[in-house]
Amino acid sequence: MKVRLNLATKALETHRRFLAGAGLTAVVAGLLFLGLGWHVHSARKVDAELRARTGKMRQEMAKLEAQRNDLERYFGQKDIANLHDRAAFINTILDARSFNWTLMFMDLEHILPDGVRVISIEPKQVAGHVEVKLSVGVTSDEAELKFERALEESKVFTDFQVQGVHTANPSGNQSGDQKVVQLTTVYSRI
Numbered sequence: 001m002k003v004r005l006n007l008a009t010k011a012l013e014t015h016r017r018f019l020a021g022a023g024l025t026a027v028v029a030g031l032l033f034l035g036l037g038w039h040v041h042s043a044r045k046v047d048a049e050l051r052a053r054t055g056k057m058r059q060e061m062a063k064l065e066a067q068r069n070d071l072e073r074y075f076g077q078k079d080i081a082n083l084h085d086r087a088a089f090i091n092t093i094l095d096a097r098s099f100n101w102t103l104m105f106m107d108l109e110h111i112l113p114d115g116v117r118v119i120s121i122e123p124k125q126v127a128g129h130v131e132v133k134l135s136v137g138v139t140s141d142e143a144e145l146k147f148e149r150a151l152e153e154s155k156v157f158t159d160f161q162v163q164g165v166h167t168a169n170p171s172g173n174q175s176g177d178q179k180v181v182q183l184t185t186v187y188s189r190i
Contacts, residue, residue, distance in 0.1 A: 022078065040091045098128060099123070107187075111147075112150070113147055115140055115143030116137070119135040119180060121134055129187070130186070133182070135180060135182050136183075139177060151183075158188060161183060161184050163182040163184060164183075166180045166181070175183075
């Protein structure tokens, strides 16, 4: 027969709780390590794709810049520059001749109120639209306001600006104008 006898002053302690906690902590740390490792791997993969696309775009930009420089050199030649200037001159002549004056005068007639008459008109082609300098004689302040309101509400005469208002010359003024208003507007028939 065997008798178990413990002669130690302290009872034997088990470290089972510590080992279970340490094991659980190691498992959580391992899973966290794997998760962070996967995140770093995917971030590097995306970064590599981004660097590849950026490199490709830089190559394309360099290629386009080289083409642009070649074209600038080509169009910078004296013969080609003279040809370009001549084409621009001919295009301005064609634009001026293709402008429909009758339509502009009809549109102006529709917005011109009583008591306002056109003294002078100077149209000029600028960047695809027509700038019109108008000098109008008005018989009263009310007629001037009606004309300015009509210009504001017009769809074809836009961006008008009053350049100056002068009193009409009483000598030789048979039309009865009190003032002469000078303004500019943009005529854009769509």
